[in-house]
Amino acid sequence: MSIAEAASAPLVSLHTHTDLSHCAKPEMTIDAAVALAVEHGYRVLGFSDHVHIAEVTDRPAHAQRLRQYRSHRDEADWPIQVLIGGEFEVKAKGVMVECDEILEVCEYTVVAPNHYHLDWVECVGRTCAEVAAHELDCFETALDWPYTDIIAHPYVGKLREPEHEPNAMWKATDKGRIRALIEMAKEGGVAMEIQPALWYHPERAGRVAELIDLWLDGGALVSLGSDAHALASLQTWAERYGEIVERFDLSAEKMWLPPNVS
Ligand SMILES: [Zn+2]
Numbered sequence: 001m002s003i004a005e006a007a008s009a010p011l012v013s014l015h016t017h018t019d020l021s022h023c024a025k026p027e028m029t030i031d032a033a034v035a036l037a038v039e040h041g042y043r044v045l046g047f048s049d050h051v052h053i054a055e056v057t058d059r060p061a062h063a064q065r066l067r068q069y070r071s072h073r074d075e076a077d078w079p080i081q082v083l084i085g086g087e088f089e090v091k092a093k094g095v096m097v098e099c100d101e102i103l104e105v106c107e108y109t110v111v112a113p114n115h116y117h118l119d120w121v122e123c124v125g126r127t128c129a130e131v132a133a134h135e136l137d138c139f140e141t142a143l144d145w146p147y148t149d150i151i152a153h154p155y156v157g158k159l160r161e162p163e164h165e166p167n168a169m170w171k172a173t174d175k176g177r178i179r180a181l182i183e184m185a186k187e188g189g190v191a192m193e194i195q196p197a198l199w200y201h202p203e204r205a206g207r208v209a210e211l212i213d214l215w216l217d218g219g220a221l222v223s224l225g226s227d228a229h230a231l232a233s234l235q236t237w238a239e240r241y242g243e244i245v246e247r248f249d250l251s252a253e254k255m256w257l258p259p260n261v262s
């Protein structure tokens with residue numbers, strides 16, 4: 001990334017997993033991730049470990065680990081800003097996977113509208129248009145939840161049918177309804193995420209960039225998140241960040257950022 005780009009859009013990942021998430025690599029400790037981020041010029045690293053249903057996430061243990069992360073961060077005096085949050089998920093239209101004990105410890109939240117690969121997450125619809133309408137129902141569920149800061153990986157959840165690929169779903173989407181959702185997002189200050197599954201696979205998901213364009217044109221915020229589950233992904237994100245900044249003409253004002261970062 002050039003110096004000019006770095007000045008206009010700070011290098012951040014507001015969606016990062018540690019080994020507290022079952023799907024992350026054991027190497028992905030908070031210390032190792034922060035060290036890599038410092039080395040690669042990150043300004044902010046936001047940790048958002050998965051908060052699943054109570055049968056899967058040991059909630060008291062999870063909350064305790066987040067408290068430890070926060071006190072470790074406060075003592076560490078790292079040269080970059082580190083936020084401790086969580087990746088919550090939509091369970092079905094109008095239903096969130098909630099946990100007050102964890103929410104209390106989180107400094108911000110990322111909400112996944114489309115974890116369709118998980119048994120407890122509902123995926124409805126047979127045609128692309130039906131599945132896309134359900135995806136928007138889940139965006140709306142996230143926008144209605146008062147704690148949502150960022151909507152994660154739009155259209156690039158793991159779909160159950162191969163024909164429901166992101167580009168096809170976007171094509172089948174009711175764009176008028178997107179405009180209504182943008183108004184809700186502006187009101188609540190909720191950002192739409194740009195992340196690797198959207199950006200690295202244009203043949204599969206490139207058209208979803210139009211959603212980001214609409215979001216920005218409508219005056220709502222975007223968020224940049226690597227969704228890294230391994231150290232190498234955090235490095236790749238830093239290397240490819242400039243392409244994203246350039247494509248969407250990003251600057252700090254267009255991005256969801258914690259206070260004191262510009
Ligand atoms: Zn996710």
Ligand SMILES: [Zn+2]
Nearest residue numbers: 015017087227
């Ligand atoms: Zn994630």
